[in-house]
Amino acid sequence: MPGRVLPTFTSAEVQSHNTADSCYITLGRNVYDVTDFLDAHPGGGDLILEYGGKDTTEILKDEISHEHSEAAYEILDDYHIGFVGEATPGKTATIVETVTETENGPIYASTGMSRAEDLSVDTDYTQDFKTHKFLDLNKPLLMQLWRSNFSKEFYLEQIHRPRHYRGGESAPLFGNFLEPLSKTSWYVVPIVWLPPVFYLLSVGAAGLGTSTAAAYFTGGLCLWTLIEYLMHRFLFHIDGWLPDNRVGLTLHFLLHGIHHYLPMDKYRLVMPPTLFVALAAPFYKLAHAVFFYNWYAAVSVFCGGVFGYICYDLTHYFLHHRKLPSYYQSLKKYHLEHHFADYENGFGVTSRFWDRIFGTELVTPPPKGAKAQ
Numbered sequence: 001m002p003g004r005v006l007p008t009f010t011s012a013e014v015q016s017h018n019t020a021d022s023c024y025i026t027l028g029r030n031v032y033d034v035t036d037f038l039d040a041h042p043g044g045g046d047l048i049l050e051y052g053g054k055d056t057t058e059i060l061k062d063e064i065s066h067e068h069s070e071a072a073y074e075i076l077d078d079y080h081i082g083f084v085g086e087a088t089p090g091k092t093a094t095i096v097e098t099v100t101e102t103e104n105g106p107i108y109a110s111t112g113m114s115r116a117e118d119l120s121v122d123t124d125y126t127q128d129f130k131t132h133k134f135l136d137l138n139k140p141l142l143m144q145l146w147r148s149n150f151s152k153e154f155y156l157e158q159i160h161r162p163r164h165y166r167g168g169e170s171a172p173l174f175g176n177f178l179e180p181l182s183k184t185s186w187y188v189v190p191i192v193w194l195p196p197v198f199y200l201l202s203v204g205a206a207g208l209g210t211s212t213a214a215a216y217f218t219g220g221l222c223l224w225t226l227i228e229y230l231m232h233r234f235l236f237h238i239d240g241w242l243p244d245n246r247v248g249l250t251l252h253f254l255l256h257g258i259h260h261y262l263p264m265d266k267y268r269l270v271m272p273p274t275l276f277v278a279l280a281a282p283f284y285k286l287a288h289a290v291f292f293y294n295w296y297a298a299v300s301v302f303c304g305g306v307f308g309y310i311c312y313d314l315t316h317y318f319l320h321h322r323k324l325p326s327y328y329q330s331l332k333k334y335h336l337e338h339h340f341a342d343y344e345n346g347f348g349v350t351s352r353f354w355d356r357i358f359g360t361e362l363v364t365p366p367p368k369g370a371k372a373q
């Protein structure tokens, strides 16, 4: 479904269309030519003319003066002609439309997007901040969130609306010397974790014999796929049980929130080694509790699990950032749908297997507004 390509207007251009002969209004960045609608407006054409060339976000929401229904916004869509751009006169840049348009397929109410490509359209930070009053991408994010007093409900609603920062660069998190610590390149994962996995596995093989150790390792690998599913569904998207305070929200942001907020950020995608150690430690204990009868067995299973994790994190990265062969292409589509369409389904990243078993397989496109949001 290719999006309509609509032109970008300068603010001055929009402001000059303020008469009955040609009347433009804006709603955020969207520009509407409502000239033909003036006579049809239930509140009278003059009311609109008052806002000719101006933004109507506030007045449309203002219940005292003039309440507008969902239907009003739908009517407005028919008059959508473009976007307000940064003031660069003379330049007629174009931008791919990302707004509701039935021929273009559904727009997902919870994310505000309709296609995977929307994930890579730069956010207008200033406008985004004005519209949503969430985080200002011009400033370091972490302290904003910490000091914000956002309610959990608002935080979760906003965090699942993807933004895109400067063509995929990393938005400032700390804004100081700690900044590099917030970034992890994808290749850190295999470099740090493959050597200990092979070392421990060789220890396991020495204690158990190669084929037995291989069997435990494979078992651990299969177990990983389930852990991957359960962690993504119940820990990363803990939404319902997330503590409604700044500690809870900030931790969630660092764990998975930032990946949904800025899904195409290359350096905030794979797990930093420190976080991995914290999450893996309980599983190391668990492996030894379950396979208490043989230390080597426990270690071999654990190695299989960690190897599964490495495959998962690399797969996740490549799904976001590489062109892939056909099997992975459909997996890519599936995972990106988790981002732009329905974050409450599609938790499997390396396969859909557990989504099918547990009934959370992502099916698109659900009709607009089908999800209670």
Ligand SMILES: [Zn+2]
Pocket (backbone or CB within 6 Å): 160, 236, 237, 238, 239, 343
């Ligand atoms: Zn979530």
Ligand SMILES: [Zn+2]
Pocket (backbone or CB within 6 Å): 259, 263, 316, 320, 335, 339
């Ligand atoms: Zn992702």
Ligand SMILES: [Zn+2]
Pocket (backbone or CB within 6 Å): 232, 236, 237, 256, 260, 338, 343
């Ligand atoms: Zn997710």
